[in-house]
Amino acid sequence: MRPTTSVGNLRCWHGQPNQESCRNYLNSGLPRRVLYYKRGEWIDFPQSTRKVIIDGFRGQIPCVHVFYGCEIILVDLLCMVMSNSRTKKHASVAWIDEADRCFFPRLSFDEGADEPSEQVFGVVRPPAFSVPAPQMVTEFIAGAGNEPPAPGPNIINLQRGTGSFRYMEKLFLLGMPSVVNSENVLAIYKYVPRDTNAQLRYQAFEGQFRSTKEKRRDANDRHAWFGSTTQEILRILTYGFGSEVAPTVLAAFGSGIYLTPLHRPFSSVNLCDVDGNGVQCMLLCQVTLGNMEQVRPGSLQNSPSSDEYDSGVDCNVVPRCYVVWPSHPDTRIHPKYVVFFKLPPNLQEYFFDLRDVRFDNNPIRNDPDFDRLSGPKQTFVSVAGHAINQHMPYTLLYTSMEHHISQIEKELLFRHHLDFQNGALTGESLIRKINMVLGYWLLVSTTLKRPGDHAAPYGDDMSRKRPNSVP
Structure with a gap:
């Protein structure tokens, strides 16, 4: 049962709600369907978004923010309207409560309509036949108490x-196989701590940085990627790491918050959920690591083993995973950017099928030695229906490409070939993964050349050169 409330302690971001919309909000039971008006029809919000809106209604928070594709959308039940925070365009919102009572505005409109139209209840379609709204990338409740919510969740669109934008895009692509390119990067947001709580968290982070630097002489300040569900990432931007992020329990290196180094975002892709449009997002953070303690696989550790250490790492020489212990993570992790990206379905499947390379017991740390590998009896590479070097030994394939591919691609190819030799992959599966890692254009541009012909390596492309620092 929702607590009794009144108009006096509710406010609408767009101004004062009208009497009818107030009456609808106050008299309604808990919504079971929430809809928006689009091109003359009422369309159901996706289930995940509906849940967040209902949670806000239950907590007397009539205004909630959602991510609509890569746009910030404010859904305001008190005014029965939603608005795009960037374009400022509006559309009507309605709902049906658990008692099957309908609450619709008398006049409804969408962002493409010049004039409101009279509401017609008959155009509300049953859920099974509703045209799916563009899936929300993520959502979170914003705003509380008597004050209206901020117009955005402490982030600005680059x-x-x-x-x-180009700088951050370059950082992201640097740590991905070359088959991922700028077309796959949809949007990048910068975190700006604007509300009081966010500013306090940032002050605590800066205080910890200064304290660690004074104590250790080097704060070991680094940038690292955090992959998770988009809902959790956006909650972090609102509430911080401390209250919202559960440590990874019983993982390879103990119970803590895991991040991957700046040059390895590819190893966090399989931690990022996918919305109905195939969109994922990842968070780039600034981390104060201090003295890193090497943690052995299988450790049950959840704090530093002694006062000599501040954080955990899988390997001090070539780190592939940082572990921030769960005690007060907000003082050691500061979010900086959110990258929204969309991969083709087959590439998404590849990443989700990829074994978690952060937690390998025997990680590949040096330049892979392909000479000691043996390939399938027939290394058959089929691209777009054409056979390329049908009986080409794998070592010759690698020799023809080693100057054209990145270290990440070498690592992935070597890993898949080890799986093949250990019986975890069939020859056919191995070839599919080779095709996926290298991409069509790279195979064509290298394997069709004679070993003595040297094309410009991919690393000579300026778009893949590593920036010196993160702004």
């Missing part, structure tokens, strides 16, 4: 083509 415009594509600006220096900041």
Whole structure:
């Protein structure tokens, strides 16, 4: 049962709600369907979004933020309207409560309509036949108490083509196989701690940085990627790491918050959930690691083993995973950017099928030695229906490409070939993974050349050169 409330302690972001919309909100039971008006029809919000809106209704928070594709959308039940925070365009919102009572605005409109139209209840379609709304990338409740919510969740959109966007895009692509390119990067947001709680968390982070630097002489300040569900990532941007992020329990290196180094975002892709449009997101953080303690696989550790250490790492020489212990993580992890990306379905499947490379007992740390590998009896590479070097030994394939591919691609190829030799992959599966890692254009541009012909390696492409620092 929802607590009794009144108009006096509710506010609408768009201004004062009208009497009818107030009456609808106050008289309604808990919604079971929430809809928005689009091109003359009422369409159901996706289930995950509906849950967040209902949670806000239950907690007397009539305004909630959602991510609609890569746009910030404010859903305001008190005013019965939703608005795009960037374009400022609006559309009507309605709902049906658990008692099957309908609450619709008398006049409804969408962002493409010049004039409101009279509401017609008959156009509300049953859930089974509703046209799916574009799936929300993520959602979270924003705003509380008597004050209206901020217009955005402490983040600002970096415009594509600006220096900041290109810089962050380059950082992200640097740590991905070359088959992932700029077309796969949809949007990048910068975290800006604007509300009081966010500013306090940032002050605590800066205080910990100074304290660690004074104590250790080097704060060991690094940037690292955090992969998780989009809902959790956006909650982090609202509430911080401390209250919302559960440590990874019983993982390879103990119970803590796991991040991957700046040059390895590919190893966090399989931790990022996918929305109905195939969109994922990942968080880039600034981390104060201090003295890193090497943690052995299978450890049950959840704190530093002594006062000499501050954080955990899988390997001090070539780290592939950082572990921030769960005690007060907000003082050691500061979110900086969110990258939204969309991969083709077959590439998504590849990443989700990829064994978690952060937790390998025997990780590949040096340049892989392909000479000691033996390939399938027939290394058959089929691209777009064409056979390329049908009986080409795998070592010759690698020799023809080793100057054209990145260290990440070498690691992935070597890993898949080890799986083949250990019986975990069939020859056919191995070839599929080779095709996936290298991509069609790279295979064509290298395997059709004679070993003595040297094309410009991919690393000479300026778009893949590593920036010196993160802004």
